[in-house]
Amino acid sequence: MNKPVIVLVHGAFTDASSWAGVTRALQKDGYPVVATANPLRGLRHDARYLRSLLTSVPGSVVLVGHNYGGAVISEAATGLGGVIALVFVAALAPEEGESCADLDTRYGGPAMRITQPLPLPVPPGELPARDGPPHIELLIDPAQFDTMFAPDVDAETANGLAVSQRPVALAALTEKAGPPGWRTVPCYFAVAADDRMIPAWGQREMAARIGAVTVEVPAGHAAMLGRSEDIVRLIVTAAGAG
Template identity: 35%
Template sequence: MKSTARIKALATAGIVSGAVVASLAVTNASAVTTQANDHAVASQAAHRAKPTVVLVHGAFADSSSWNSEIGYLRRHGYPVLAIDTPLRGLAFDSAYVEAQLKTVKGPVVLVGHSYAGEVVSQVAAKTSKVKALVYVAALIPKAGETAGSLIGQFPGSQLVSENFRTVPLPGGDTDVYLKADKFGTVYGNGLSTSDIQVASVTQEPVALSAFTDKATVNPPARTPKWAVISTEDHAVPTAAQKFEAKRVGAHISYTRSGHDVPSISPGAVDRAIVAAADSVR
């Protein structure tokens, strides 16, 4: 722009012609437009470069448990997919999530809450597009371990049979619910009373076999991991979460929350997901 002004001054002095002035003005305008277009393309490329965040809920929940995280991530330009897993056991749920990931282009940050920690570990070991893992109040198994053994290795869990309502199903499996009057204590401590009352009625059942299915693979050692550990958890003891996160080398953060961390303490989850996503870009 400065060069255009200089040529205009020279033209006024009779040193250059008006045609040169017009030509240079067009050239400079074109350069400005090109720079603007380059900036827009760069911005779009930066947006596309963000990995897709795939959220996998745990037992007794559905994908709406991630509503707060979904809103935060979308506001900050992250592609997001929240999967409604069937909760039919480790093998079935892992295959279901793996099938969903085949529809996602580019790298993935895979996030699992509670029981879904087992699911995302299995999937990440088999799917190369998973570039980072985030565990939220989650079970992190090694091959041969079960949800029941992981939960029971430290004292304090109230995920026990006397707090379950069970429904035998055709075919031999059994659905497990938390008793409505125990839901707030076991799962939702930290939620409001009204939210607990609604969640206790709308909870999704999990197959009893999910507690006894054995992990068939270890979480991939080279995939970076983050773990959000809840310090007031009555479902998966805090000590169990910490032990499992440390042995896989996860970056650990703590939040004062009951087991339903995605709903009770979404900010802690958001920070872990962003840190994981930053490791991919």
Template identity: 40%
Template sequence: MTGKNRPDRRLSYAAATVWTCLCVVAACVLALMSTAFADAATRPTIVLVHGAFADQTSWDGVAADLRHDGYRVLTPVNPLRSPSYDAAAVERTVREISGPVVLVGHSYGGAVITNIHDACVVKLVYIAAFAPAAGEPISFAIDPLQFPGSRLVPPALALKVVPDPTTRIGVNLDGYIEPSQFKEVFAQDVDDATVATMIAHQRSIAAYTNIEPSGPPSWATTPSWYLVSRQDRVIPPAAERFYATRMHAHTREIDSSHASLVAHPAAVADFIAGAAAAS
């Protein structure tokens, strides 16, 4: 009997060992999942605000990288009507978010996030962006007497009358970049095929956005980051450095055109993720 029982005991021992190992593995997996869920719950939502002469698709590469890193990312429509009007539109999206928010603005999108004041916004990130002070229009940064070098001037910059239900008369005067000049002015380091897509997605911006005085800046009370584009032909790099210094931003520079988010999406995503994770 004793000899016959030995295999049974060995099988029982083996089964118990396997069961114990499975329990340990399951516990480890659950612990990792719990940590991952907790990390996701405490991570901020990143809201990417596009600028003029573009739409949400300009953020596609950056958004994909950030989502791969585990961030929730939103790319709301920026109406491109005026800093105050557009800030109100984007802020409606922000107010629907539960938890902390990192606001990111490219180009004119920086003027928009500058005019958003919401308690859930914990950080601001500017990507080759306008960052006006109170009472200051965005035209300040491209004034050739202040900061020479912008190529966003006629004939590259053109005007047209467009339907606009936000005005009393139902139309508005908008600016856009002539397609033949788009690459040279906006995205000289982007390949031709991608530039063609950018041109197809170009959205005009109300001329009034250039002259509307900005409201009190959110960067005065919110930790800010600034990524300067050294080869920018829209906002002169000197103006970007001026903005970054004035707001005491954590600053990095990149060898890029104005369209750094398209030309170098991985580097831009890394900069944003670093800001989001900073304590």
């Protein structure tokens, strides 16, 4: 029997390389893997981008999202055939009408306190919407990146991640979610017990709300780096159940 394709979606402040250890382990187990580049420009925009990518992926798919990537996989999966499971890794899973910023505020996350705003480049001839959010993108203060985002990796790796951050448009965090894919697709959730970005109690609440099969991982926010074997195990479980 053919194994499903595992599509890995990174979140804010990082890129697809954050899945390197998970990718290697899954490929060793014979799973086809796509670690996609999430644009981080806006929730609807990023979900459309992911849906477009999925049209070229044959067979069944397991979508895996970290951080803001959880919101993207849920938005993209709505009404899309072929997605057999959603896996949330220390991720956000908004309800319709909620934003990632809403969840950050509810759970006391630090994202809006430890980030630095930067002007968002505007294409020539295009003006930012007057009724939209401030036209900025965000980066985590590099001095706080290791302790807040990636406490489980060595200092050299954490520094490399800090200086190669992918900025996220503020609009991506403030845009309200549409009908969530987690309502109709089986869900799995890896709660990072030592997470300083999305407090573990908030992850547990979201996991319960979406009816996810849940595991607790003794890791900080970048659990796919600090405890890749636990994340791989959950993904394989989701792929087998589908």
